[in-house]
Amino acid sequence: MPELPDVENFRQYFDNVALHKAIESVDVENNYVLKNTSAKSLNQELEGKAFDETCRHGKNLFASLDKGGCLRFHFGMTGSVQAYAEPSDQPKYTRVRFNFRDGDHLAYADLRMLGEIELVQGPQDYARKHGLGPDAAGISLPDFQHAFEGKRGMIKSVLMDQAVIAGIGNVYADEILYQARFHPQQQVDELSQGDLKKLHSVMRKVLSTAVERHADPSKLPSSYLIPRRRKGQSCPRCKSKLGSIKVGGRTTWFCPSCQK
């Protein structure tokens, strides 16, 4: 699930369960998820410290340590974090386990292991080095317009390009375009300033709504496309059958009638 709204919820959850607790050790069940980082360095860097602050940029969660250092979490397609106390409650597909001195644990679980945990300098440094665009949840209209300047190609691809704006993935790109009534294959260089303004405001609204509803598809407004991205489902607005096409190699659901 991990797009911006999911990761923001992970961040808030992380704040509630993992902040200001002394770290005893870190167990790496599968080092495939470690990026530029070894199990040994992870332990050396974290032992005796505590996470003291988090921030999110796009789909990345950053947790800084009280005596220096910062850990980056990316959740790939199937990653999540889960706190628990009893070893028997450890979630399936736990790849890395943070053990706190009070006996609690935080699991980083990721079935497909496409996520990453990495020791980094800090959020700004990481964003700069990896060319991440501004975060989609907080971007202003002028910055949004600036980000789209000179861009070409299909609107969905641009929206999902983390170097343009960070945080939108396949599912929320579809939702935003549906709510704003743009066809996913609309060329961005043909959009007017008014179109961009509309896209920006709808994007902000969809993301904030999804964050508030804990990125739970079953709790999203009934006017949303997300719970209906399946064969045979209808548009909540006009009731015509939803269509699916490939855009940038990704399955795209939309309403052929509402999105021109």
Next chain:
DNA sequence: AGTACCACCTGACGGC
């Protein structure tokens, strides 16, 4: 610069 593929992984599902 934009697009189309491929790769990295595991599991669920539908068809035969």
Next chain:
DNA sequence: TGCCGTCAGGTGGTAC
């Protein structure tokens, strides 16, 4: 029941 292809909310690399 079992096998097989396809697909799944991400990203990075390749070649055109």
